[in-house]
Amino acid sequence: MDANSIVRGTLVSFLVGITKLSPDTAEIVDIKKIKSSPSYPGVIPKQMVVKTEKRNIEGKAVDFLVKFCPPGVVIIEASVEMDDILDERVFDLKRALIVECRTILWEYRCNPSFDEEYSVYCVSDYKGDPEEVILGHKDSIAGLLKTERIPLDEEEINTTIKFNLKYSKDDITIVDWDGAFVFDPRGDFASNIELFEIANLQLLKLRVLENELENRLEKAAQLLQRTTARKLPLLSSREVRHSLREIIQIRTESIMEFEATERNIKLIGDWYSARLYDLMTKKLHLEAWRTNINKTLDGLEDIYSMISENFSMSFSTTLEFIIAFGWLILLVGYFLLFFLEVFNKRL
Template sequence: MNNHLPPLTENLSVEINRMVKGTLVFFLLGITKMDLGTAEIVDIKKAKSSPSYPDVMPKQMIVKIEKISVENRLVDLIVKYCPPKIVIVEASVALENILDRHIFNLKQALLIQCRAFLGEYQCDPYFDEEHSVYCVSDYEGNPENIISEHKSSIAGLLKTERIPLDEEEINTTLKFNIKYTQDDITIVDWDGTFIFDPRGDFASNIELLEIAHLQLLRLRVLEHESEKRLEKAALLLQKTTARKIPWLKSREIRHSLREIIEIRTKSILESEATERNIKLIGDWYSARLFDLVAKKLHLEAWKININKTLDALEDIYSMLSENFSMSFSTTLEFIMTFSWFVLLIGYFLLFFLDIFHRG
C-alpha cells in the first residue's frame, strides 16, 4: 500500500505552493466625542504617480502605536485621528497563509479588540465601520495566476463568507478590480479588499479605503439624524392637525429649519468636499480607485436617500410653519375681536351708569 503513496517531499511541495504569504490589515472607524487634534500627522509615501495638490486627502494624526497579542499572534496596532471626530483603529498581522480558514476567527478577534480601543476614546458603539485588507507582495509575475488558483478562497474572504460560493458569484466578485502595473491588482468588495503588489505599496490604497469608509460612516450618521428629525416633524405635524400644540412651538419649528440647513451644510463641507478634492486628481490611479470603492459602498445611493429625507423634512416644516402662521393670525384676530367686545361692554356699562346717576 505504501508504494502507491506519493513521496513525502512531494506532499510538502504541494502544500507550500498552496500557501499565500501576506499581511492582514483590519481597520475600524468610529466617531468620538473627544478632541484628539494634538497628535503627529501621518505622512504616507506613495509609490504611484499623482499630482502634488495640497490638502487633497484628509489629514490623519497618530494617537497611539502599540503591539498586542490576538489569537496568539503579534499584532501591530495604530490609533489615528481624522478631524472632525473620526477615530481609526488599524491592526496589522503578518500571516504565513493569508487564505487560511482561521482568518475568519482572527478577524472576529481583531474586531473585538479594535472596538475596545474605540471605547477608550468614547466612540459611539452604535456607529462604526470595519474593513479587512489582504496585502500580498511575496510573489513574482502576474498576480492573476494566484487569483485564478485560489479564486474561491479569495472571494470568500472578500465577502466574509465561510460557505462555498457559486462560480458566477465568485467571478462577479473578482471582476471588481483595478490595475496600475502589469504585476499588481486591487480587488474591492464591501467587506474586504485584496491588494497584490510585489513592491509592497499598500499604505496609499489603505488610506483611500479608510477615507471611503469614513464617508460611509458619516453618511450613516447623517441618515440616522435625518430620520430622527423626520419622525419628530411628522409627530409635530400630526399634533398641529389635531390642534393639540400651542403656537409658541413656532420657535421650535424655526430652530428645526435652521438645523436642516446646518445638516446640508455639514454634508457639503465634510463629505462632498472630500470627494471633490480626490476627484480633482482626475484620471490618476488614486481617483479611479476611490471611485471604484465608492461605487462598491453605494455612497451615491446613501446621499440620494439622505437628500430625499431632508427634502421631506423641509416640506413638513414648511407646512408646519404655514399652519402656525395661520394659527397665529387667527389667534390675533380672536384677541382683537374679544378686546373690542370687552371695550363695547365697558362703554355700555359707563352709559348705563351715567343714566343711572342722572336719574
C-alpha cells in the same frame, strides 16, 4: 508563484470611529507612494499617529496603530503576517482583530453604536500576473471579501472578482463591501489602505447623519401632530424657526464636508488614487446614502414648513378671535351706555 500554492500575505483590519476627544499625536503619517500621484497639497486628509503597540491575538503577534484624523476621527489599524492568507482560520482571526480594535476604539470614547470595519488582504510574495493566482483561488478570495464561509455560486464569485482595478502589469486591487484584496509585488499597500479608510469614514459620517435626521424627523412628526391638534404652545414658533435654521445648517455642512473630500480626491482626475476611490464609493453605495439623506432633509423642511403654516394659520385665527371678541366687548359697552342714558332720562 504557482496558482495552487499557499499565498503568503498580510491581513490588515481597521476600525473607524468618531470621538469628541482630541488625543495627543506624535507625528503625521507619512505614506510614501510608489504609484504616480499629483503634488496637490491637502487633497488627502492628514492622519496623525497617536500610538503603536503589539498585542498577542490568537497566538499571533499583531501590530496595532492608533491614528487620529481631525476633527474627531479615530482609526484603529491591526496588521498581522500570515503564512497562508487564504486559510480558513483567517475568518476567526479577522473577527478577533476587529473585536480588539473595537476595545481600543472605546478607550477614546467613540460612539459604540457607530463605527465602520474593513479588512485588507495584502499580497506581495508572487511573480508575474496576479490574475493567475486569483484564478486558482478565486472561490477563497471571494469568500474572504464577503466574509462568507459557505461555498459561493460561480456567478457570484466571478462578479466579485471583476470589481477590480489594475495599474501595472503585475498588480491588481479587488474591492468589495467588507474588504479588499491588494496584489502588489512592490508592497505598495499603505496608500490603498489610506483611501479605504477615507471611504469608510465617509460612510460612517453618512450613517451618523442619517440617524440624527431620522430622530429629527420623528420629533418633527410629533410636533406636526400637536399643531394639527391645536396643542402647539405660543413659544413653539421660536422652536420651529430654530429647527429650520438647524436643518439648513446641516444641509450646508454636509455639502461642504462630504463633497469637499470627494472633490479634492477627484481633482486628481485619472490618477490611480482617484479611480480607486471612485471604485470604493460605488461599492459602499455612498451616492445612494447621500441621495437618501437629501430626501430626508427635504422631508424635514416640508414638515417644518407645514408646521410653520399651521402655526401661522392658528395664530391668525386666534388674532381674529381676539379682535372679534374686542368688538363684542365694545358693542356690549355701547349698549350699556345707551341703556344707562335712557334710564337716567326717565329718572
